[in-house]
Amino acid sequence: MTDEQTGPSMPRLGQPAPDFEALTSHGVIRLSDYRDRWLILFSHPADFTPVCTTEFIGFTDIYPQLQEREVDLLGLSIDSVYSHIAWVRNIKEKMGVDVPFPIIADLDRKVAELYGMIMPGESKTEAARCVFIIDPKGTLRAMIYYPMSCGRNMAEILRVIDALQLADRFGVATPANWTPGADVILPAPMTQEMAEVRLGEGLPGMKDWYFTKKPQPSE
Amino acid sequence: MACINPDGSLTPSGRRVLLALPGPGSAEPMTIDALSTKSGVPIYRARASIREFLGAGLVSEDSFLYRRTAAAETVLEA
Numbered sequence: 030m031t032d033e034q035t036g037p038s039m040p041r042l043g044q045p046a047p048d049f050e051a052l053t054s055h056g057v058i059r060l061s062d063y064r065d066r067w068l069i070l071f072s073h074p075a076d077f078t079p080v081c082t083t084e085f086i087g088f089t090d091i092y093p094q095l096q097e098r099e100v101d102l103l104g105l106s107i108d109s110v111y112s113h114i115a116w117v118r119n120i121k122e123k124m125g126v127d128v129p130f131p132i133i134a135d136l137d138r139k140v141a142e143l144y145g146m147i148m149p150g151e152s153k154t155e156a157a158r159c160v161f162i163i164d165p166k167g168t169l170r171a172m173i174y175y176p177m178s179c180g181r182n183m184a185e186i187l188r189v190i191d192a193l194q195l196a197d198r199f200g201v202a203t204p205a206n207w208t209p210g211a212d213v214i215l216p217a218p219m220t221q222e223m224a225e226v227r228l229g230e231g232l233p234g235m236k237d238w239y240f241t242k243k244p245q246p247s248e
Numbered sequence: 249m250a251c252i253n254p255d256g257s258l259t260p261s262g263r264r265v266l267l268a269l270p271g272p273g274s275a276e277p278m279t280i281d282a283l284s285t286k287s288g289v290p291i292y293r294a295r296a297s298i299r300e301f302l303g304a305g306l307v308s309e310d311s312f313l314y315r316r317t318a319a320a321e322t323v324l325e326a
Binding site: 055056057058059061062063065066101 | 250251291
């Protein structure tokens with residue numbers, strides 16, 4: 030297969046998130062409208078389904094924390110805008126939760142196919158549970174794909190946001206199971222000269238030239 | 249759409265955004281960032297709203313600075 034793909038595309042980390050203009054429950058929105066802010070673009074299989082409802086409640090729960098981090102939310106499913114409006118009203122009436130973010134009504138599957146949200150092995154007509162984290166420059170920084178049966182973990186999504194923002198701010202990486210406040214990792218040296226310099230630094234958290242931890246930096 | 253009803257009247261959020269802009273001929277047109285702050289709508293809504301208003305001729309743009317047009321005053325008075 031060549032680099033020219035036929036059929037649905039798949040976005041790539043580290044590259045510009047595919048642009049789009051879409052009808053949402055808050056009017057017509059373009060991806061570029063979110064420039065200079067972090068954005069979580071996420072898909073769910075269908076309105077008026079139970080796991081998706083718990084996820085919308087979960088996203089609403091973390092919305093204030095996301096706003097503090099200058100992160101916006103934009104949902105998507107292959108449903109009509111009327112379905113979105115009715116479902117959001119239903120969530121408010123039945124669950125007491127006021128969903129604050131817009132939801133793309135992707136009936137023609139344009140955005141879903143642009144972002145590789147449809148997994149035919151699970152459903153040919155519904156998007157999977159996908160999360161795309163896009164930075165203020167419009168670069169795609171992280172992707173999470175979950176199956177239909179498994180609701181997403183909001184704490185993990187927040188954790189990834191914190192890790193990416195920390196990495197951008199201080200040029201560090203985060204180890205497995207990192208949570209805010211825990212030690213971070215210095216990027217490994219990329220040349221033999223830099224490896225020698227790192228060894229010579231005698232940092233307390235260094236295990237070897239490629240592996241150095243240090244306390245999480247702060248302002 | 250989000251700001252303008254099919255009959256040409258303004259939605260509540262559309263009216264709020266339009267009123268936050270300086271009037272026609274104002275010597276101090278506004279950036280979208282300033283509009284977002286003044287109107288209280290998120291930046292993505294401010295950008296989408298400006299696009300809608302530009303298409304409807306209710307807002308004019310000059311070097312990424314925006315103000316209401318005379319047509320906007322008519323709609324606001326309705």
